[in-house]
Amino acid sequence: DVLQVLGRHIGRARGINAADLVREMAELGVYDATDERRLRIYISELREDGIAVCGHPSTGYFIAATTEELEESCKFLRSRAMHSLVLESRLRKIPLPDLLGQLRLPT
Numbered sequence: 110d111v112l113q114v115l116g117r118h119i120g121r122a123r124g125i126n127a128a129d130l131v132r133e134m135a136e137l138g139v140y141d142a143t144d145e146r147r148l149r150i151y152i153s154e155l156r157e158d159g160i161a162v163c164g165h166p167s168t169g170y171f172i173a174a175t176t177e178e179l180e181e182s183c184k185f186l187r188s189r190a191m192h193s194l195v196l197e198s199r200l201r202k203i204p205l206p207d208l209l210g211q212l213r214l215p216t
Contacts, residue, residue, distance in 0.1 A: 120172075121171055128145060
């Protein structure tokens with residue numbers, strides 16, 4: 110399974126990009142993730158289960174070895190999510206606070 114293979118990649122320095130991770134899994138006979146898209150789905154499921162799978166385009170995927178690595182990964186995910194929300198608010202032509210349903214106080 111994906112977690113078994115990611116267990117060989119603990120810490121940022123041992124990160125692995127998606128293509129290499131899929132290849133490594135195939136070499137080990139683990140066929141849960143047969144392509145990068147399916148791999149990303151499994152990575153998301155692991156994260157939803159609370160597994161500290163970190164990832165960044167510059168480092169690849171890895172299991173966090175420190176709280177700092179986990180924090181950096183969370184900041185990256187939040188930044189990516191906020192960027193998507195900003196794009197949605199612009200497409201809908203409404204301010205981001207309105208999109209998020211935040212209370213606006215009179216000023």
